[in-house]
Amino acid sequence: SAGTILRWNGTAWVRVPSGTTTDLHAVWGSSANDVWAVGSNGTILRWNGTAWASVSSGTSSHLFGVWGSSAKDVWAVGNGGVILRYRP
Numbered sequence: 575s576a577g578t579i580l581r582w583n584g585t586a587w588v589r590v591p592s593g594t595t596t597d598l599h600a601v602w603g604s605s606a607n608d609v610w611a612v613g614s615n616g617t618i619l620r621w622n623g624t625a626w627a628s629v630s631s632g633t634s635s636h637l638f639g640v641w642g643s644s645a646k647d648v649w650a651v652g653n654g655g656v657i658l659r660y661r662p
Contacts, residue, residue, distance in 0.1 A: 579611065579626065592619060592626045599638045604645040612637035612650045618658075631658060 577594040579601075580587040592598070596617040603609030607623030616631040618640075631637070635656040642648035648660040 590626070593628060594619065600640045602640045602642060604642060608645045610640045610648055612640045618650060
């Protein structure tokens with residue numbers, strides 16, 4: 575809710591600044607240094623091991639799922655049949 579992201583530090587859950595107040599709905603990662611989160615209004619965030627950064631989605635549809643087969647092949651899906659693919 576409202577961009578809240580919590581991360582387990584080995585002892586407790588701690589809040590990590592996401593840079594957004596948009597509701598987030600799903601998270602997936604290929605490693606501790608490559609994690610994706612998606613949410614309302616086309617919000618996509620990517621974690622690089624240090625901080626979250628916004629990634630342009632090109633849509634304002636709510637995104638509810640994110641998954642990939644590797645760090646170089648990530649999919650996000652959302653309302654209205656929106657399907658997005660990241661391949662650098």
